Amino acid sequence: MPRRRRLRKVVAPPIFSGYKPYGTNCESDETIELLYEEYEALKLADYDHMNHQDASELMGVSRPTFARIYKSARIKIARALVEAKVIRMVYGNAWMDKKWFICNDCHSRFTIPKSVSKKSCPICGSENKETLKNQNN
Amino acid sequence: MMTVITSSGNNKNSLFDKRFGRTAWFCLYDEETKKTTFIENTDNETSNGAGTKAAEKMVELKVEKVISGDFGPKAKDLLDKFNIQMVIIQDDGIKVKDILEKLKQ
Numbered sequence: 286m287p288r289r290r291r292l293r294k295v296v297a298p299p300i301f302s303g304y305k306p307y308g309t310n311c312e313s314d315e316t317i318e319l320l321y322e323e324y325e326a327l328k329l330a331d332y333d334h335m336n337h338q339d340a341s342e343l344m345g346v347s348r349p350t351f352a353r354i355y356k357s358a359r360i361k362i363a364r365a366l367v368e369a370k371v372i373r374m375v376y377g378n379a380w381m382d383k384k385w386f387i388c389n390d391c392h393s394r395f396t397i398p399k400s401v402s403k404k405s406c407p408i409c410g411s412e413n414k415e416t417l418k419n420q421n422n
Numbered sequence: 423m424m425t426v427i428t429s430s431g432n433n434k435n436s437l438f439d440k441r442f443g444r445t446a447w448f449c450l451y452d453e454e455t456k457k458t459t460f461i462e463n464t465d466n467e468t469s470n471g472a473g474t475k476a477a478e479k480m481v482e483l484k485v486e487k488v489i490s491g492d493f494g495p496k497a498k499d500l501l502d503k504f505n506i507q508m509v510i511i512q513d514d515g516i517k518v519k520d521i522l523e524k525l526k527q
């Protein structure tokens with residue numbers, strides 16, 4: 286069983302709740318949802334110029350998990366810029382007060398209530414999961 | 423065991439709806455009989471409290487697992503209180519049947 290790692294909240298919450306393009310006349314109701322941990326990964330890597338190893342340690346996740354979160358952040362922001370889409374901040378797992386898990390195989394995120402006896406991923410059945418937890422808990 | 427998948431339409435070919443409270447439909451899946459039922463979300467246009475109403479519906483339907491793209495803080499608290507498992511999938515453009523396939527494996 287892999288060692289459980291914690292995704293920690295290490296940077297302050299973003300000081301905005303979303304980003305809107307202007308000067309465009311295509312009104313789209315589709316928004317891109319940026320997760321808290323994606324914002325955090327992007328800030329650590331591209332704003333604080335931290336290397337991936339240090340950033341992943343700070344966030345308390347494995348390097349591959351960090352790389353995945355970071356990549357997802359970049360893809361979302363690039364898409365928002367190119368397609369002139371609104372970015373909405375979603376607090377995501379790092380902000381969640383409850384204990385969340387992330388499946389390393391299908392990347393779904395889930396809770397495990399007391400009443401659930403199956404501790405594996407509820408989507409693909411994988412046992413390979415990591416804990417995502419707010420450091421304040 | 424009953425599982426709910428949020429859906430943009432009333433059949434398995436519909437796209438997975440990533441919203442919980444504002445989803446258009448709920449796909450109710452019975453793991454024992456493998457049957458699916460689609461229930462329209464009549465509260466998805468409510469100006470507020472859609473998440474709470476949807477969470478209450480899950481309790482009413484005796485659902486044990488909810489698969490969606492995001493849960494608001496109120497919905498999360500309620501679902502957690504009733505020991506309903508929450509699952510978040512972030513994939514774009516997947517259909518309800520794709521998720522059902524994974525669950526059946």
Ligand SMILES: [Zn+2]
Pocket residue numbers: 388389390391392393406407408409410411
């Ligand atoms: Zn999985």
